[in-house]
Amino acid sequence: MSYPKSSRPREVYPFSGGELVLYKSARLEKLYIELTNRCNFSCRMCFRNNFRGEFGAMPDRVLDALLEQLKTLPDLQEALIGGIGEPLLHPRFREVVAALKHRGAVVEVQTNGVLIDDDLIDFLLREDIDRIITSYECGAVGHVQATGLKDTISRLAERRRTLRGGHSRANHPRITLQWILTADTLERLVPEAREMVALGVNELILSNLLPMDESMAADSLIFSPQTGRQDRVAWKNRGDILEPFIDALRYRAKVARPEFHLRTERRCSFVDSNAAVIRHDGAVAPCYRLLHESREYYQGRWREVVPQLFGNILDDAVHQIWSNREFLWFRHQVANKLYPSCPDCELRDGCEYIADTTADCYANSPSCADCLWDRQILICP
Ligand code: SF4
C-alpha cells in the first residue's frame, strides 16, 4: 500500500540534537525459517556446540501462524528453509516448501544432505524448488558423509537432467555447496571442488571456521594472532590462497568467497536483503548470529552472544514485527554503519563491552561492532 509522504506510518527518534524520521515499510523481502535446530550430526565446527538452552523443532501452532502470515507478505521474494540445524528432520518440511512455492517465492533449502532420498528429490523437483544448499566439510571438524553426499548430488543432478533435458533451466534447482575452509583441508579444496562441479554442483559458498573452542583456533584461516596468522604482510605475500581454486573453476561454477582479514568495508547481508529470521519457537531475529544464546571465540577472547528478538509471530504478524520501532531503528543503524569497529580497536584488550553483544561504546544496544558476518569473514547463503 502506498501513502502520501506526509501520512506514511513513521517513527521519530531523537538524533544528534534533532529528530530523525524513519518511514515504516512493508518491504520484508526475505525470510530465513528455522524449522528446527536439532540435527542428525554433531560436527565439531557447528555453532550448536556453543548454544545454550534446549534444542527444539517448530511446533504446529507456530508453523500454522507462519503459513497463515505468508498470505499477508506482499513483498516476500525469497525464503530459505534451514539455519543451524537439519530442516529435513521436521515432519512438516514438505508442507512448508509447498506453501512457499504456492506463494510465489524463490525457495531454498539448506541441508547436510544425508536425508535426501529419491522420493524427496522428486518432490523438490516437482515443487520447482530453486536452490538446494548442502554443506560439505571433509576435515576433522566437519561431518563425515562425504561419499554419501557425492552420491546424493549425482542422483540429484541426474534427475534434474532427466526432467529438464536440454531446457534452458537445465540448472534448476541450483545445487550449492557450502564449504567451511580450514588449514587442514585447504589442499583438498581444488580436487574436491572439481569433482563436485563435475557431479553437478553449480555454485560454492566458502566461509571461514569460527572456532568453537580454543583448540580449534589454529585450524581457522581467519587472520589473527591467535590463529598463528598474525603477520599480515607475510600472510598477504603468500598470495591469494584461493586463487588456484577460483582459476580451476572459472566459468564452471559460481564462487562466493570470504575475506580472511579485516577490511574497511562492512556489509550485513541480512539487513541489506530486507530479511528476518524466524526461530523455531516463533521469535523473530535480524540474523543467524543474534538468533540463539551462544558464545563466540575470536581474537583469543570469548564473547557472549545474547539473542536479539523483536517479537514472536504467535503475538504479532512477522511484517508488523519487522516494522516495529525497535527493529526499524536497528536496521537503520546497521545499514548506515552507526556502530564502532571492535576487532581493530586499540582499546579492545581492556574493553568490557566486548564481553557480550548487548552494548558498545556508541551506546548501541545490541551491538554489531564485533560481527564477522558484516566483514564478510563468515558467509551465509
Ligand atoms: S550438519 Fe550442519 S547443523 Fe548439523 S551438526 Fe553439522 S554443522 Fe551443525
Ligand code: SF4
Ligand atoms: S566497544 Fe570497546 S572495543 Fe569496541 S570500539 Fe568501543 S572501545 Fe573499542
Ligand code: SF4
Ligand atoms: S551486522 Fe552481524 S550481528 Fe548485526 S545484524 Fe548483521 S549479521 Fe547480525
